[in-house]
Amino acid sequence: MGYSLNHRETDALFDRLAAEYKIYAPKRFAKQGRYSDTDIVRYDEIHTAEEIVWDKKSDFSAKEVLTPVTEPIFYFTEDEYRESGAPKKKILIFLRPCDINAFEHQDRIYLDNGGFCDSYYQRMREKTRFVLMECTEGWDTCFCCSMGANRAEEYSAAVRHTEEGILWSVKDEELAPHFAGCEEVDWQLQFIEKNQFDVKIPEIADKETLAKLKKHPMWQEYNDRCVSCGSCTLACSTCTCFTTRDKIYSENAMAGERRRVHDSCQIAGFDAMAGGHGFRTTPADRIRYRALHKVHDYKARFGDYHMCVGCGRCSARCPKFISFPAIINKMSAALEEIAAEASK
Template structure:
C-alpha cells in the first residue's frame, strides 16, 4: 500500500515506532570529515526525518549498524564470562538498494559459511527491518547497475524523499497500523538504470589463467600507489574481516573484556601468523587478494554473485585516488593478454 505523509506526520510515526524500534539512517556530521571544513555522513540513530541525509551518499555503509567498527563480545573474570548485551529493540534501517544486497552478502559470510553462525551478527540481523531509500541517479563513483545491485524488492517499506513530504510503499503488514488515516498514493520506488561509471567483470576461464593472473606484473603498480591504509575496506559495504583483542582492566590479567575490531586485508601484517610466518607482504599482493576476492573468489565459492555491489565508497575514500573500476579493467586486459598468449 502506498502513502504520502508530510515530514510532521512522519515524525509522529517515528515517535510511535521508537517504542519498538531503533531507527538508523545516514546522518550528516558537520565539520567531522577527513578534510578541513568538510562533513562526514555515516549511520546513526535518528529521531526525525530532518536528520536523514538522503541527498548525498554516506561515507560509510549500513553494515556498521550490525557489525560496528568495534564491539564488545564478552566480559570475563578468572571464574566466568558474561556475554555482551545487544539492544532489546528491533532495528529499522534506511538503506539504498546496494546496501541491501551487501547485507545479503554479509549474511553468507557470517551465517552460512561452512555451517558456522556468528552469534553476535545473528542476534542483530534477526532484528532488522529495512526501509529502502529510492535511488534513481547514483553518483559518479557508483556502478551498481553493472553489478546488478541497483534494484531490490527485499524491504518492509520503501521511501522517496520529496519537498517536505515522504512517499512510501508499505509492504510489511506490521507497519500498516502506523499509517491508518494517512493519505494513500500509488507510489512504487524507481531505480537507477544507468550509471556514469560502468564495469565489465571479466571471467577467468580456468585455474591456469588464474595462476598466471596472480603473477601478472599489473599488480606491481600498486606497490607504488597504494599506501596500505585500509580506508577502502573500512568503507566497503561487504568486507567482514576483523581482529579480536582482550582488554585488561587492571593488574589482574584475568579480568577484562574481549572486543572485536574491523580489520583490513590491505594493512601490512594482516596475514601474520604464529611462528613469524607472513603472507602478502607487498601492497600489490594485498591489492591482488582484495580484487580477486571481490570479483572472483566469492562468486566461485557461493556460486551466485560477485561480492562487490558497486557502491563506489572505496573509490571515494582512497587517499591515492585508486579506482576499483579501473583496476578491474586492467585485470580484464591482463586476462585477455594471458589467454591470447595461451592460444598462440
C-alpha cells in the same frame, strides 16, 4: 500499500515507531570529515526526517549498525565470563539498494558459512528491518548497475524523498498499523539503470588463467600507490574481516572485556603466522587478493553473485585515489592479453 506523509507527519510516525524500533539512517556530522571544515555522512540513530541525508552517499556503510567497528562480545573476570547483552528494540535501517544487496553477502558469511553461524551477528540481524531509499541517479564512484546490485527486493518498506515530504510503500505487515489514518497514494518505486561509467567484469575461465592473472604485471603499480591503510575495507559494505582484542580494566588486572574489532586484509601483518611467515607481503599482493575475492573467489565459492555491489565507497575513501572499478577493468584487459597470448 502506498502513503504520502509530510515531514511533520513523518516525525510523528518516527515517534510511534520509536516504542518498538531504533531507527538508523545516513546522518551528517559537521566538521568531522577527512579534511578541515568538511562534514562526514555515516549511519547513526535518527529521530526526525530532517536528520536523514538524501542527497549524498554515506561515507561508510550501514554494516556499522549490525557490526560496529568496535563491539564488546563478552566480559570476564578471573573465574567467569558474561556475554554482552542483545539489543532490546528492533532495528529499522534506511539504506539504498546496493547496501541491501550487500547485507545478503554479510548474511552468507556470518550466518551460513560452511555450517557456522555467528551468534552476535544473528541476534542483530533477526531484529533488523530495511527501508529502501529510492536511488535513481547515483554518484561518480558508483558502478552498481555493472555489478547487478542496482535493484533490491528484500525490504520492509520503500521511500521516495520529495520537497513536500516522503512517499512510503509498505510491504511488511508489522509496519502497516503505524500508517493507520495516513493519506494513501499510488506510486511506483524506481531504480537507477545506468551509472556514469560501466565496468567490464572479468571472467576467469580456469585455474591456469587465474594463475597467469595473479602474475600479471598490472599489479605492480600498486606497490608505489597503495599505503596499506585499510580505508577501503573499512568503508566497504561487504567486507567482514575482524580480529579480537582484550581490554583489561586497570583497577583489576584479572577483569576486562573481549572486543570484536574490524580488521583488514589490506593492512600489513593481517596474514601473519607463527614463525613470521606471511602470504601477502606487498601492497600489490594485498590489492590483488582483495580484487580477486570481490569479483572472482566469492562467486566461485558460492555460485551466485560477485561479492562487490559497486557502491564505490572504497574509491571515495582511498587517500591515494585508487579506483576499484579501474582495477576491475584492468583485470579484464589483462585477461584479454592472456587469452591472446594463449591463442598464438
